Amino acid sequence: MDITQLAEQIRQGDRRALARGITLVESGRADHRAQAAQLLQALSASGRQALRIGLSGTPGVGKSTFIESFGMMLTERGLKVAVLAVDPSSARTGGSILGDKTRMPRLARAPGAYIRPSPSQTHLGGIARRSREAVALCEAAGFDVVLIETVGVGQSETVVAEISDLFLLLLAPAGGDELQGVKRGIMEMADIILVNKADGDLKATATRTCADYAGALRLLRKRPQDPEGFPKAMMVSALEEQGLERAWEEMCSLADWRRTEGHLARARAAQARYWFAEEVRQALLAELDRGTAKEQMAELAGKVAAGALTPSLAAARMLETLRAR
Numbered sequence: 001m002d003i004t005q006l007a008e009q010i011r012q013g014d015r016r017a018l019a020r021g022i023t024l025v026e027s028g029r030a031d032h033r034a035q036a037a038q039l040l041q042a043l044s045a046s047g048r049q050a051l052r053i054g055l056s057g058t059p060g061v062g063k064s065t066f067i068e069s070f071g072m073m074l075t076e077r078g079l080k081v082a083v084l085a086v087d088p089s090s091a092r093t094g095g096s097i098l099g100d101k102t103r104m105p106r107l108a109r110a111p112g113a114y115i116r117p118s119p120s121q122t123h124l125g126g127i128a129r130r131s132r133e134a135v136a137l138c139e140a141a142g143f144d145v146v147l148i149e150t151v152g153v154g155q156s157e158t159v160v161a162e163i164s165d166l167f168l169l170l171l172a173p174a175g176g177d178e179l180q181g182v183k184r185g186i187m188e189m190a191d192i193i194l195v196n197k198a199d200g201d202l203k204a205t206a207t208r209t210c211a212d213y214a215g216a217l218r219l220l221r222k223r224p225q226d227p228e229g230f231p232k233a234m235m236v237s238a239l240e241e242q243g244l245e246r247a248w249e250e251m252c253s254l255a256d257w258r259r260t261e262g263h264l265a266r267a268r269a270a271q272a273r274y275w276f277a278e279e280v281r282q283a284l285l286a287e288l289d290r291g292t293a294k295e296q297m298a299e300l301a302g303k304v305a306a307g308a309l310t311p312s313l314a315a316a317r318m319l320e321t322l323r324a325r
Contacts, residue, residue: 148160169187
């Protein structure tokens with residue numbers, strides 16, 4: 001593969017080249033990883049930046065419906081929108097359905113939109129391991145907004161906040177009370193909480209839920225990266241496309257303030273450090289699956305299974321061997 005040519009095609013907005021680039025960075029083969037590193041380095045000089053928006057929520061809250069309605073609104077305004085949707089992988093077979101384009105038929109056909117589903121594989125935190133690199137490729141391809149949709153997640157999966165400028169949390173009506181709202185974890189990471197399905201018979205319930213979370217957010221300690229009034233809770237109806245424009249205005253207001261105050265640049269620098277450390281950790285773990293280290297891991301695992309060693313003692317012996325190498 002000619003990496004220089006591929007990088008140039010991505011910079012020109014070639015969608016097939018972008019798809020090939022994302023496939024390359026998602027590959028686990030050693031030769032592909034080397035090529036992916038070259039590609040990312042070649043594209044890093046483009047200097048293009050998109051507004052990265054992470055979107056999370058529980059299964060069934062309407063993330064795909066929201067993204068389609070929200071994405072259509074942005075494309076109608078002349079913005080180019082990329083959607084990186086992470087689909088859960090089966091713990092039994094390892095396969096994924098990857099049906100996000102089917103859920104977003106209008107957006108999938110929109111000229112200004114690009115949808116890329118990816119499997120979560122064994123990576124925890126609601127995103128795929130290479131989602132950050134896929135975001136970088138979409139930025140280099142000239143997209144204005146990159147939406148990162150996580151798998152349906154719980155309170156502790158907050159890794160998406162490490163690759164986004166804004167973090168949206170979608171909730172369903174009757175999704176909790178004020179006590180739920182002050183729980184730590186994903187709730188305190190959110191910049192804007194959107195109570196979806198605020199339509200029909202659920203509108204009154206959505207109003208109460210939004211009020212509960214708005215009250216809970218006022219009890220949280222103010223973060224330095226937030227202007228007055230943030231984080232905040234809002235109501236939207238993705239089905240009826242209500243509240244989307246106001247939500248976009250609030251996102252732009254928050255992003256502009258953070259950019260002006262320097263918080264956006266500092267956050268991206270901190271994210272780069274985080275992913276550097278994560279790459280080192282993953283590389284060290286990969287070493288355990290090679291050569292003599294793999295053999296010793298298997299030997300110690302057998303002793304642990306037989307009850308001859310405790311897991312903690314076996315781990316200590318393995319670490320001693322690695323330090324001696």
